[in-house]
Amino acid sequence: MTRGLARAVLGIDRITTQAALLAACFALAVAVTAGAWQVFTRFLLEAPSPWSEALVRQALVWMVLLGVAGAxxxxxxxxxxxxxxxxxxxxxxxxxxxxxxAIVLLFAVLFWFGWEMARRVRFQSIAGLEVSIAWGYAAIPVGSVFAIIGALAALVDRSPGKDHATEGQV
Known part of the structure; x- marks a missing residue:
């Protein structure tokens, strides 16, 4: 791979992985906030929120599938x-x-089936949220694209002396 192409892949990865991780952090914040709201309404107001549990579930799915790119x-x-x-x-x-x-194969399969599921269920809605369940399934193909970009960048970024197995260890 030429240096210019490698730099381009790493530049794209830097942007996309940071965006995916930022979105994953936001999804975690949404899940925590909605979960706290659920606890507040259930135990203090004794009237559980009808939408917060579904929102927590969807936010956690998005968080995991976006965060896998960084991992x-x-x-x-x-x-x-x-x-x-x-x-x-x-x-x-x-x-x-x-x-x-192996990573690309796994995420290509996930992309395909996630895309198909999102397409098939687009007219169904998530109980409590009243939005299309396709938004939940869309996390699979979106996260797969970010994961494949991250895998390509990890393969390209094979600097001498860089060993992922020992990274982050003191």
């Missing part, structure tokens, strides 16, 4: 650390490509 980018998913550390040079590159291919 992939940082190498924080379940890793094959022993094999990666034992391998050097071309063998490690081959393993990294196999891992990348």
């Amino acid at each position: 992939i980018r940082q190498g924080s998913l379940v890793a094959i650390d022993v094999a990666r550390m034992a391998l050097k040079g071309r063998a490690r590159l081959v393993l990294d490509i196999i891992i990348f291919a």
Whole structure:
């Protein structure tokens, strides 16, 4: 891969992964706020909110599926650390490509089925929120796109001496 193309991939990744992580943080804040509202209305007002539980569920789904891009980018998913550390040079590159291919395959399948589900249920609504349930299922293809970009950037960003298995350890 040329340096210019690698820089472009990493530049796109920097923007998209940061956007995905920011949106995941926002989704967590929404879930916490809606959950607190649910507790307040249920136990203090003794009149449970009809929409907050559904909102918490949808916000958590979005948070996880957007946050996975950052986890992939940082190498924080379940890793094959022993094999990666034992391998050097071309063998490690081959393993990294196999891992990348597995991630892309997984998220391509998730993208496809998530897209199909969102399309099929677009006329149904989420009880309590009265919005299309397609908004909930849309987290799957959207998160998949961010995850694939993060995986590509992790493969491209194979700087000498950079080992995701030991990153963040003191």
